[in-house]
Amino acid sequence: MEKENKSNGKAKIIRYTPWLVHFNTGACNGCDIEVLAALTPFYDVERFGIKLAPSIRHGDILVVTGAVTKKAGERLKRLYEQMPSPKFVIAVGTCACTGGVFAKSYNVYAGADKVVPVDMYIPGCPPRPEAIIDGIAKLLKKLEQS
Amino acid sequence: MQGCRAVAIDKVIEVPYALEIPVGPQHPALHEPLLLKAYADGEEVIKVEVHTGYNHRGIEKLAEKNSFYRDIFIVSRVCGICNGVHANCYVRAVEQILGIEPSPRAKYLRVLAMELERIHSHMLINAVMAEIIGFDSLFMNIMRDREYIMKSKEIVTGNRVSADYMIFGGVRRDLNSEKVDKLKKLLDRVIPRIKYYKKLFMEDETILKRLVDVGVVKPSEATLYGLLGPAARASGIKIDVRASDKYDAYGEIPFNVIVRNECDAWARMMVRWDEALESAEMVKYILDHLPQDEKAVPDERRLPRRFPPGEAYARVEAPRGELIYYVMSDGKPMPYRVKIRTPSVHNILNTAKFYIGYSIADLPVILTSWDPCISCMERLTIIDLKTGERRKVPMKELAGGGKKWVNPRYSL
Numbered sequence: 001m002e003k004e005n006k007s008n009g010k011a012k013i014i015r016y017t018p019w020l021v022h023f024n025t026g027a028c029n030g031c032d033i034e035v036l037a038a039l040t041p042f043y044d045v046e047r048f049g050i051k052l053a054p055s056i057r058h059g060d061i062l063v064v065t066g067a068v069t070k071k072a073g074e075r076l077k078r079l080y081e082q083m084p085s086p087k088f089v090i091a092v093g094t095c096a097c098t099g100g101v102f103a104k105s106y107n108v109y110a111g112a113d114k115v116v117p118v119d120m121y122i123p124g125c126p127p128r129p130e131a132i133i134d135g136i137a138k139l140l141k142k143l144e145q146s
Numbered sequence: 147m148q149g150c151r152a153v154a155i156d157k158v159i160e161v162p163y164a165l166e167i168p169v170g171p172q173h174p175a176l177h178e179p180l181l182l183k184a185y186a187d188g189e190e191v192i193k194v195e196v197h198t199g200y201n202h203r204g205i206e207k208l209a210e211k212n213s214f215y216r217d218i219f220i221v222s223r224v225c226g227i228c229n230g231v232h233a234n235c236y237v238r239a240v241e242q243i244l245g246i247e248p249s250p251r252a253k254y255l256r257v258l259a260m261e262l263e264r265i266h267s268h269m270l271i272n273a274v275m276a277e278i279i280g281f282d283s284l285f286m287n288i289m290r291d292r293e294y295i296m297k298s299k300e301i302v303t304g305n306r307v308s309a310d311y312m313i314f315g316g317v318r319r320d321l322n323s324e325k326v327d328k329l330k331k332l333l334d335r336v337i338p339r340i341k342y343y344k345k346l347f348m349e350d351e352t353i354l355k356r357l358v359d360v361g362v363v364k365p366s367e368a369t370l371y372g373l374l375g376p377a378a379r380a381s382g383i384k385i386d387v388r389a390s391d392k393y394d395a396y397g398e399i400p401f402n403v404i405v406r407n408e409c410d411a412w413a414r415m416m417v418r419w420d421e422a423l424e425s426a427e428m429v430k431y432i433l434d435h436l437p438q439d440e441k442a443v444p445d446e447r448r449l450p451r452r453f454p455p456g457e458a459y460a461r462v463e464a465p466r467g468e469l470i471y472y473v474m475s476d477g478k479p480m481p482y483r484v485k486i487r488t489p490s491v492h493n494i495l496n497t498a499k500f501y502i503g504y505s506i507a508d509l510p511v512i513l514t515s516w517d518p519c520i521s522c523m524e525r526l527t528i529i530d531l532k533t534g535e536r537r538k539v540p541m542k543e544l545a546g547g548g549k550k551w552v553n554p555r556y557s558l
Binding site: 024025026027028029030031032033034036037040041042066067069071072075100101102104105106107108125126128 | 199200201202203204205207208211219220223224225226227229270285286287289290293296306307308
């Protein structure tokens with residue numbers, strides 16, 4: 001899948017205040033509550049300027065959790081298309097990376113990268129909030145260098 | 147209730163309230179994939195359709211294709227929040243088939259893990275409710291104090307969320323006295339906080355104004371629609387599998403079944419606070435009375451590899467209500483059938499009626515008060531045949547376009 005938004009230098013503009021959009025594509029909620037824990041006071045990603053966007057049209061980073069079921073997969077694709085460029089995708093959890101235990105199920109695509117281009121994979125079942133923060137911080141560092 | 151009759155106008159305005167879904171056991175901003183389509187006449191909700199299927203992962207089929215041992219890991223991923231309860235229910239069903247019994251210490255440890263899970267689940271949904279009604283600082287505070295419970299859960303089971311703690315014949319980690327001391331300290335910090343939040347929910351004017359008399363479910367309706375868990379107990383129905391089945395060590399640990407008679411969203415949240423306190427007391431009791439002499443962790447190399455033919459039912463009280471597993475074995479290494487019935491099926495699908503007559507702003511409040519757990523619900527093959535209808539408003543449904551229609555404060 002093409003990644004049209006990497007080289008044009010615009011990526012730098014979001015590195016101070018990236019807004020996250022979270023989309024559950026059939027996760028067990030484990031990753032979702034860890035993303036939530038990362039957003040709330042104990043772990044607190046807001047110190048990096050990161051905030052949850054109210055709408056996909058305001059989002060810079062799409063956080064995908066879950067094994068991408070076939071019904072949610074269409075939605076994920078359309079969500080991605082609606083995001084303004086530059087846009088980035090983070091796959092949180094083993095399910096979003098490879099399908100995890102659900103990989104062989106008849107109703108999942110097994111991996112967010114089957115549907116949209118993914119920039120950062122955070123494996124773990126579920127990944128700890130520290131790991132999620134680390135992933136986001138690394139993505140931001142990557143943007144700085146781009 | 148009289149909404150349908152009162153509409154004398156010839157057309158119904160469809161408010162594409164695209165709950166995609168903000169309201170879960172999670173944060174409203176964490177979109178759990180359930181779609182509630184609300185039809186409104188002005189501000190009044192006159193019809194709600196529940197669209198599901200976004201989270202169908204085919205778990206029951208997957209369980210038939212994998213061995214009994216692998217299924218422990220699959221069923222605990224039905225729902226991340228109540229993973230210990232799911233695993234416990236499945237493990238007890240298979241133990242019935244195998245005819246093995248865990249040691250009393252293992253039983254106490256299982257209850258310990260499940261009660262910690264109940265506390266964190268109840269705190270989470272109360273935090274989400276605070277967020278939904280626009281009380282953000284309360285949401286943040288509850289989430290901070292919930293971290294004490296997550297830490298305790300990590301000490302007991304080894305992971306914050308999905309720990310795969312249960313195994314046939316026992317648990318997979320034991321506690322030592324150091325860990326018990328740590329747990330007691332954490333509990334001493336969290337119990338006063340839960341009491342404080344309970345007091346806040348009882349006294350705070352904003353919360354009372356948003357929750358009281360919203361989403362009223364009469365006791366007769368609660369039984370008629372088969373509501374379970376805190377949703378039923380808030381309507382005065384005293385059902386609790388822990389009390390009626392006394393599985394694992396629940397027969398030996400004293401606790402009360404919390405029942406309230408107010409029947410509204412506020413009562414459902416209060417039941418959860420009371421239960422969280424009750425669970426905290428149970429955890430304290432377990433830490434003091436943990437049987438000392440037996441082995442809790444079975445030798446996994448010696449566990450049976452052959453599974454006799456047979457079938458078993460097991461049920462547990464999940465944070466959201468009664469959870470049932472039916473496991474059937476035909477003597478092969480893989481189960482012939484694993485049937486899962488989760489409480490959220492009843493609490494979400496059957497409750498579309500209870501939104502009618504309230505305003506749009508009450509919709510998220512009522513939905514949150516059921517404590518919906520979409521990932522639990524959607525192992526069911528519920529296929530929505532009306533795809534044509536959905537295509538008419540795809541973008542709004544998708545991107546939460548409903549926010550344009552309602553005050554952003556109350557939208558999700």
